[in-house]
Amino acid sequence: MAQDMAGPTANLECPLCDFTVLPSDDYVLRLHFEQVHTTDSPFIVEDDPEPLPSNLPARTSSTQSTKHSERGTPSSDEDENSVLCPAPDCGELILLVDFNDHLDYHAAESLSFDELTGKYHSQRPGNMHGGDVAGHPKGSFQPSFHEQNFSTGLPDALRRTEDAGRKKGKKLKRGRSDTSSSEKSTLSRSILTFNPFAKAEKKIKPPASSCRLGRKELGPHAWEDRMPRWLHDQLAAGPKITIVNRIGRDGRLIKQEQVQNETPGIIPILAQLSALDRSVKEAYYCHPSTLHIGKTPKEGGFCGYRNIQMLISYIQGAKAQGFEEFQGRTPGILKLQDLIERAWDKGINEIGRQQTGGIRDTRKYIGTPEAQAFFLSSQIDCAVEMFSDSPDGSFEAHEQLLAAVERYFAQAAASDGSNVYKTLLPPIYLQEPGHSLTIIGFERRRDGACNLLVFDPMYNTCPAMYKLIGRKNIRTARPEVLYSYRRVAKQLKRHAAFEVLMLTAHPPLFPAWDV
Template identity: 40%
Template sequence: MADSHGNGGGEILTCPFCDYKERSDYQMLLHVELFHAEDGESPFAVKDEVEAARKARQEVRKETTTQAAESGRSTPSELEFVQCPYHCGEQIPARDLQFHTDFHVAEDMANTDAAVINITNNFSTDISNAIRNHDHVLSQVQTPVKEKRWTTSLKDMFSPPRLKVMGSGTSKVSISEVRRLGKAELGPYANEKKMPSWLIRLLEDGAKITVSNKIGHDGQLVKIEVISNETPNLVPVLARLSKIDPKVARAFYCNPFTRHVAKLPNEGGFCGYRNIQMLVSYIRDAQAPGHEHFDGKRLPSILKLQDLIENAWDQGYNSAGRVETGGIRMTRKYIGTPEAQAMLLSLGISAEAAAFSSDSKKQAYTAMMEAVCKHFDDGSDSNNTDKVVITDKPPLFFQHQGHSMTVVGVELDNNYEANLVVFDPMYNPSKQLKNLAMNNRLTFSSPTPDRLMKAHRRDEKYLGRYRAFEMITINGPV
């Protein structure tokens, strides 16, 4: 039996006036009334609200158009890209080159031998009750030190966020009103029909896997498989750095099952896909809703993710993306929030998307940070007043113009200024941090925790340059 919002059979319906597709007959009727009313005005919607909803999805991508116009460029496709001087294989928007190279410098600084000087046995990051039994992640965590109790609540520092919620449904934008995106939004290979064959082979082969034997806690040999571009257990290591940094007043982190996934050498700008892989690492290892789709040892490859996104468009999820991009299969075109959300929704995984934009009352950075703080500090750990709290919350897919990252935490410093803690696929964790994470060493100290954290922090200086952000929140285990 069909419900009031569906057609029973689940077939895809096509709008008789444009290429918009929808599986719900109710939503199709609403689409026709909104965009194809006889007199041009829908009786079911306020014009301003319809226009705002239509524009919300493209807020991040359209930001570059404004910036290009202000700089004297006529179109977004004229945005300049330059080769990274560190030979990481990335072509970077010229305006972002300084920040990009600064993070490479941070990588190098964190690799110095003096960065970590002592391994002790007297520290633990406090872990929420929901994940206390994951011994293979937290095997070295002891009773937390109670030298000081912290009462500052991140969410209490901010008023409720002002944001545009894009929801978890399929796209409601008329295909006839969608424009083809250019180089500014899709990157230097916006018009590419097919990526080079050497790159296809690189992505098909994937990262190198190393197998070694390690003595387990029971004294038995355990075979360990290490995937070269993946770093598990990095969240507790970063939490330790927040703990020992005297400038940090409070910090909240996501579920420690979230893995850092870095780009392969010379692969180019696949950051959107790498961030999807980080979300999948959490979904799979934390047994969150949808984990049954990702039961292999390897995370789905970039080529597989491209297929999943194209399949999501076929099913009617954010299908305007196919028109905007011209299709992504076997190309190096950038993807973003709409594509990530479409893939997740098509697999039955809840994915709420939100857009944040600046106005006369509040900067996009402030509104976005409010929402991030509320996500990690929603009151569920209200009895935990330790300086650092590792929660069971999912990580966040996070995008600004030209780049995306995975938000794994948020810090509040002694001046009540907040910054994001991120896994950025463009940069590898330093050798020091990777070694600590891979060996589950959570009892270290350092004279320069800020130096080790620099590549993972995004503060107002960095984020304040952008006028718009997008974010995806998925559901955790029930």
Template identity: 40%
Template sequence: MADHIIPSCPFCPFSDQDATFVEQHIEYCHPEGGAPPSHTYDSPAFETTSTSPSPSPFQVDEDSTEKYVECPHGCGETITTAELATHLDLHVAEGIALDDCGEVQSSPFNTELSSEPDLPSDLDDTRDLHVSQKGSKRGADRDFTRSNTSKPAQGRSRSPVGKLGPDGAKRLGRSELGPHAHEKKMPSWLKKMLEKGGRTSKQTRITPDGRLARHTSVENETENLIPVIAKLCEQDSSSQRVFLCSPKVRHVCKMPREGGFCGYRNIQMLVSYITKSKSLGHEHFPDGVPSILELQDLIERAWDLGFNSTGRTETGGIKGTRKFIGTPEAQALFMSLDIPCDASSLSEASNMRAHMALYQDVASYFRSNCSLDDEKKKVSMTDLPPIYFQHQGHSMTIIGFEIRDNNTANLLVFDPMFKTSPAMSRLIGTSAKSDNPARLLKAYRRETRYLQKYKMFELLKLPTPQPAPN
């Protein structure tokens, strides 16, 4: 019997079980029928540095290089050329309309580029993980302050390369802070847009008890999305076992033309969980999720108090700028508000790839909250907080872990770079029936093909809910 042929792109290694998705990939990534768009932008309008390869997973060298281009899809993001193809593929998934979905493919949805199995034989065995609880940052030498205390803590100074600040920290460049690394202040139109926030709208909905209630929604925030993802995973035949975080977290995405504020958007997602669940520290957010400008003030205040304070030297200050932030800034913010958080890094070891260590860590996190009854379910929805997740150049919020056919796995994420698709929006509050659940879930899955490109990951976890006393 002939093997099933997986549709693939004739111009690059991309392939997918969904032939329509491959066609859309070709349309977005190879509009001229050849090289991807990243090879065609030579205009001075696109900021560049030299294109030599980065020698470390989180590059710190001033001579290191990243070539940035604006997304040709028109979303306003400025991204590296290396990430452009993946970015455009996710735009396709982002725009899926409900009527686009056909029948579910019977074979596994993931197409792996690596020959190694995605899952170790025992996901709960983390003894062999090469996990550094202190060696992580934007670059490879930055320490986390992991003690859950309100006492100010100093990060370890980095290697004495280049100009050092009075605290022994080195000023970072574009490879860590993005294309606006040396910006003094963001454009006035952008600041006004961030001050105004996303557009709000009000709808009247029927509550479960039959009453009418007014509901206010924000254009770049989506509530009640995790229950939809849970129902789609139940329907997807390629999904074998799924763990999800608390449904109280919102998907917060960027607004049109805002650019790369992903770190802030992920902090907002964690705060949305804190406020909705009334968990430790919720009293610090009486007006709900803080804006990006308010988060910048909170981070600068955390530095003033001594939490990961080398960040001020490394960034040159972030208030009113578009500089990228990372896990240390998220950690400093929460700890300055007496909200305990656990920051860690996962890197490659001789016996394990970084993405495998990541799978083990995340799987263990979710399984630790499951009862014996939960283990019998295909989809387990927990009350756990989501996880702040960082790799080189981008951050997301982990909302779950999924085991797939043929012993493969992937993370389930809310990516702040992409908005909720029309299809997913229409399924909220419904039974979420779909002829092709795998296609709708594509925007939320980050599989080995994506993750294996990176040699280091960073995670930040909030305290888990404590069971009520008997």
């Protein structure tokens, strides 16, 4: 790597091409060198690319002008282990192993509490007549809420999908039995392939001409040039904002904004509920300013962007590193796409552009590489770690993940006499096969089991939670409400690999929990 000797502010130059970066971006230069000029890069195509499949998905008139021959070769074009969610406004493609849970979480999304009867009510997609949740009265649920109170049978509309899967040898489990290693899902696109320091003694070689990914990695819209106009307009307009009147503590009328898919104030409620749950030995929570940001109707799979937004909401609320970049409202999906493309322009994980064919104004899935590029481009310190099943089976990915998250929160835990530790740490971006979430906390139960506490962008806040927000004196355990935010080991065990992205700047230390 060479530096122009004209002065201390001269740009750094790549010795093999005309790529340059600012002096403060030496990491970006090393990243560029690793990804573009090394012989053992996983993106080097040694053999001639295979011809494109003839059964590519039908394209809209706005995209038909692009010739398939101008595109790269997809690594795969179909994922038979997924199914489209039947909920009218969802539009998500769901792994079969997660399908029953997905419907259960949709049911929990509509969870409401009837003060008169003391019962919870919910509706499940495919069974929209509603009714009591197994007829249980308030407070009678045990921690295994989802197993006791939601049917695990497939909706009628999808029974043919299950039958077809069986004919193909794809076994769809109706229950919640353990998943063997051969059935586990794994990451189709890993951040490890972007790691500039993973291997030693690299040899210099020109970059590959093509490394284009397909539907398995980028989702059902991997080959579109532009999303539908109605969706673009919906995202450009942003979520609906309404003004509501509330009575303040001093008795005065307060006008308050409510953003359609953003819910503040959830973490302090969850902390109270964890403290009231007798099965919880200890729990940890991240900075309470983190918002839950869900999807807007029919938008489909933008979970990667929504999780980036949730990390930004922490940065904004905590005034953490980089908050000057994100004044005002949370940046929308179209803005985030522009910023990720800008990161590629700077040379940060730029191979992502070749893999995706560009993401601007498309519905292609993004993952940890794009989240990392976004934060590094905004000069926000972050670190990425991957967990995978060990070859000999001695360590499973979900066990490593749970242990790492517990260590993360324990480093900043300060006791106030409660079994719930309220930290000022950032939330964590979690990538699992086919989906990403935001980790906001961790629970260790008295029986030794562990839970992650998450904000899942697939789902919106239920009415039962809205009734609790703002309360500081909850006295009754509500495992029914906690259910939406818990991810237990039995669920995580279905996957053979995970990635996490953590913001690593020292968190601000001003009080937050009592505000």
